[in-house]
Amino acid sequence: MPNEITNRFDMIVVGAGPAGSAAALVAARAGLKVALLERGEFPGSKNCSGAAMYGTKLINELLPNFWESAPVERYVTRRVLSFVSDKASFSVDYRNQDFAEPPYNAFTVLRPKFDRWLAGQAEQAGALLLTEVVADQLLRDQAGRVNGVKVRREEGELYAPVVIAADGVNSFLAKQAGLQKPFKSEEMSLGVKEVVNLDRETLESRFGLTGNEGLVNEYVGAITGEACGGAFLYTNQDSLSLGLIVQISSLVENKIPAYDLLDRFKQHPSVAPLLKGSTRREYSAHMIPEAGYKLVPKLYTDGLMVAGDAAGLCFATGIYLEGINYAIASGAAAARVAVQAKRANNYSAAFLQQYEAELQNSFVLKDFKRYKHAPEFVNSTRLQNFYPELLCDGAQELFTSNGQPKKKLAGIAWRQLRQKKVSPWQLAQDLWRGGRALGW
Numbered sequence: 001m002p003n004e005i006t007n008r009f010d011m012i013v014v015g016a017g018p019a020g021s022a023a024a025l026v027a028a029r030a031g032l033k034v035a036l037l038e039r040g041e042f043p044g045s046k047n048c049s050g051a052a053m054y055g056t057k058l059i060n061e062l063l064p065n066f067w068e069s070a071p072v073e074r075y076v077t078r079r080v081l082s083f084v085s086d087k088a089s090f091s092v093d094y095r096n097q098d099f100a101e102p103p104y105n106a107f108t109v110l111r112p113k114f115d116r117w118l119a120g121q122a123e124q125a126g127a128l129l130l131t132e133v134v135a136d137q138l139l140r141d142q143a144g145r146v147n148g149v150k151v152r153r154e155e156g157e158l159y160a161p162v163v164i165a166a167d168g169v170n171s172f173l174a175k176q177a178g179l180q181k182p183f184k185s186e187e188m189s190l191g192v193k194e195v196v197n198l199d200r201e202t203l204e205s206r207f208g209l210t211g212n213e214g215l216v217n218e219y220v221g222a223i224t225g226e227a228c229g230g231a232f233l234y235t236n237q238d239s240l241s242l243g244l245i246v247q248i249s250s251l252v253e254n255k256i257p258a259y260d261l262l263d264r265f266k267q268h269p270s271v272a273p274l275l276k277g278s279t280r281r282e283y284s285a286h287m288i289p290e291a292g293y294k295l296v297p298k299l300y301t302d303g304l305m306v307a308g309d310a311a312g313l314c315f316a317t318g319i320y321l322e323g324i325n326y327a328i329a330s331g332a333a334a335a336r337v338a339v340q341a342k343r344a345n346n347y348s349a350a351f352l353q354q355y356e357a358e359l360q361n362s363f364v365l366k367d368f369k370r371y372k373h374a375p376e377f378v379n380s381t382r383l384q385n386f387y388p389e390l391l392c393d394g395a396q397e398l399f400t401s402n403g404q405p406k407k408k409l410a411g412i413a414w415r416q417l418r419q420k421k422v423s424p425w426q427l428a429q430d431l432w433r434g435g436r437a438l439g440w
Contacts (some may be wrong), residue, residue: 003133004074004332004429006033006145007155007157007158008033008036008158008159008160009032009033009034009035009081009128009158009159009160010027010032010033010034010160010161010162010338010342011023011027011033011034011035011037011160011161011162011163011164011335011338011342012034012037012135012148012158012162012163012164012168013027013034013035013036013037013127013163013164013166013331014037014135014163014164014165014166014173015037015038015039015166015167015168015308015310016036016037016038016040016043016044016115016119016122016129016131016150017044017047017115017166017168017308017309017327018045018105018115018118018308018324018327018328018331019164019166019307019308019309019310019313019327019328019330019331020036020038020164020166020307020308020331021036021115021118021119021121021122021169021331022062022118022122022327022328022329022331022332022335022373023164023166023307023331023332023334023335023338024036024119024122024125024127024129024335025062025063025118025121025122025125025127025332025335026062026331026332026335026336026339027338027339028122028125028126028127029125029126029317030335031273032338033128033385034122034126034127034128035127035130035152035158036122036123036127036128036129036140036159037133037149037158038117038119038129038130038131038132038133038376039132039133039134039135039167039378040097040131040132041131041132042112042116042119042131043115043116043118043119043129043131044111044112044113044114044115044116044119045112046167047111047112047115047284047286048105051105051108051110051111051114051234051241051323051324052106052107052108052109052234052321053106053108053109053214053324053325054076054105054106054322054325055105055106055108055170055325056068056104056105056106056107057102057103058325058328058329058368059325059328060103060253062328062332063121065109065263065408067104067107068268069117070109070114070117070118071109071110071113071114071117072104072107072108072109072212072330072347073107073108073109073214073235073236073237074107074108074209074213074214074215074229074235074236074237075099075100075104075105075106075107075212075214076099076105076106076107076108076214076216076218077095077096077097077099077100077209077213077214077215078094078095078096078105078207078208078209078213078215078232079094079095079216079217080092080093080094080212080215080216080217080218080220081218081220081288082217082218082219082220082221083219083220083221083222083272083387083388083391083392084219084220084222084223084268084270084388084392085220085221085222085388085389085392085393086222087269088269088270088395088396089156089219089268089269089270089392090388090391090392090395091222092215100211100212101421106212106216108234108235108241110195110236110237110239132153132353133153134151134152135149135150135151135158135167135173135284136150136152136172136173137149137176138150138160138163138173138176138177138304139157139158140303143302144302144349145302145303145305146162146163146177146301146302146303147159147160147161147303148163149163150171161171161303161341161347162303162304162305162338162341162342162347162352163303163304163305164304164305164306164307164331164334164338165177165304165305165306165307165310165374166306166307166308166309166310166327166331167310168309168310169188169287169288169289169309169312169314170287171306171309171310172202173304173306173310174297174306174310174311177301177304178301178305178432179265179297179298179299179300179301179306180297180303180306183289183295184249185247185248185249185252186247186248186249186250187228187289187290187294187295188247188248188287188288188289188290189245189248189252189287189288189290190244190245190246190248190258190285190286190287190288191244191245191285191286191287191288192243192244192246192261192262192283192284192285193241193242193243193260193283193284193285193286194241194242194243194262194280194281194282194283194284195236195239195240195241195280195281195282196239196240196242196275196278196279196280197239197278197279197280198239198240198275198277198278198283199236199238200237200238200386202277203235203238203239203240206274207235207274207384207427208343209235214234214235214236215233215234215235216233216234217232217233217234217263218230218232218273218321219232219233219265219270220383220384220388221384221385221388221389221392222259222385222388222389223244223261223264223265223268224244224246224265224384225254225256225261225269226250226254226256226349226381226385227246227247227250227251227256227261228246228247228250228256228379228380228381228384229244229245229246229247229250229261229379229384230244230245231243231244231245231265232244232245232321233271233274239281240274240275240278242243242266242271242275243262243265244258244261244262244265245288246258246261247290247291247369247379248287250379250399251292253312258285266309272329275369279284281291288309288314289306289309289313289314289316290379292315292368292371292372292374292375293368293369293371293372294313294367295312295313296313296368296370297311297365298356299311299355299356299359300349300352300353300355300356301349301352302347302348302349302352303347303352304352305334305337305338305352305355307327307330307331307333307334308326308327308330308331309323309327311330313326313327313330313364313368313370314326315367315368315422326364326367329359329362329363329364330359330364333355333358333359333364334355334364335355336358337351337355337358337360340354353407373433377433382432383430386422387430390416390417393416394413394416397412397415397416398412
């Protein structure tokens with residue numbers, strides 16, 4: 001049965017994104033009285049709309065056969081990585097029909113629909129969902145331990161011996177608890193995104209898709225100019241999600257408005273034909289933690305655990321770009337520890353440290369440790385600007401027929417490096433940095 005309306009709970013979750021809803025679902029199933037607080041009109045109403053979720057094992061363990069009810073847009077059978085110069089692109093294109101059948105490897109979603117559905121699963125399990133509720137102040141007992149939150153409503157004190165802060169990258173609660181340190185602009189990126197309408201028949205014909213097949217295309221290079229970042233395009237049922245993720249410090253240093261970069265992306269010769277005939281449905285922006293392992297704060301204190309984006313759990317290596325899986329895994333882990341804390345009647349930091357230990361032993365923090373050097377490498381100007389141009393120029397030379405003898409690949413590569421004044425030592429350094437960053 002759903003929780004009765006009260007101001008006292010076994011657990012309060014702030015934020016009904018994937019981390020918060022997963023936490024509420026797991027705890028409610030275990031019999032805890034759970035309040036799930038969401039500042040928006042409904043879960044997902046304040047999210048950037050499009051997203052790709054990679055891997056389904058995690059969510060399928062939580063919600064078996066989730067695809068039967070989840071608002072999945074398309075199953076990703078094709079992934080493309082494009083290196084872009086001003087006028088050209090060089091792409092690595094991977095396609096696998098096995099990904100069109102269960103168990104699906106990846107799928108695209110529209111976050112307002114997906115987040116609302118996931119929060120609904122928590123409600124069905126017994127969690128009480130409270131929307132249009134802003135919780136930005138922690139409550140503490142006489143010993144200074146967190147024991148609830150205050151929301152912006154009359155008589156807005158809500159009490160619980162444990163709170164899970166899943167309130168996004170700029171978490172007010174994690175800051176108040178002294179867990180989240182002030183951000184540096186080079187540690188954060190700005191995501192700007194559009195969803196554009198494109199009728200299903202045109203979309204499938206244009207991208208070579210049938211049925212529920214989908215595509216993810218990620219771009220790096222001249223599209224972001226002097227700023228450090230990348231771009232993406234995802235197919236939905238009858239729309240496209242596209243946008244950029246750009247390091248905030250490089251936007252400021254180069255005095256480039258993010259919307260100018262988005263327009264540049266849409267007008268690029270490799271992108272503009274894909275958008276022909278589309279109409280804008282929505283536009284949104286969102287701050288994203290992209291510094292990797294060094295941005296992960298302390299994850300717990302007396303009566304409080306931090307999950308999802310609030311814990312800096314967004315993963316960008318240039319090959320992998322994930323957030324939802326880490327959000328769901330961290331929320332579920334926090335809930336499991338909260339259930340154990342209730343059984344032991346112990347909500348101290350010493351007890352809740354099991355949460356961080358669980359993440360350390362899982363794929364979550366193992367991934368972040370393994371790729372801890374990746375953010376610095378991915379946002380380097382050489383990877384962002386130099387090598388995409390080198391690939392495109394080299395391909396142009398390779399495929400140009402001018403009546404001269406054909407050139408060998410090694411000769412083309414060496415000539416391009418010399419023209420761009422790259423020494424063998426610089427190339428070796430870049431290869432070493434890339435290997436260290438990407439785990440070769």
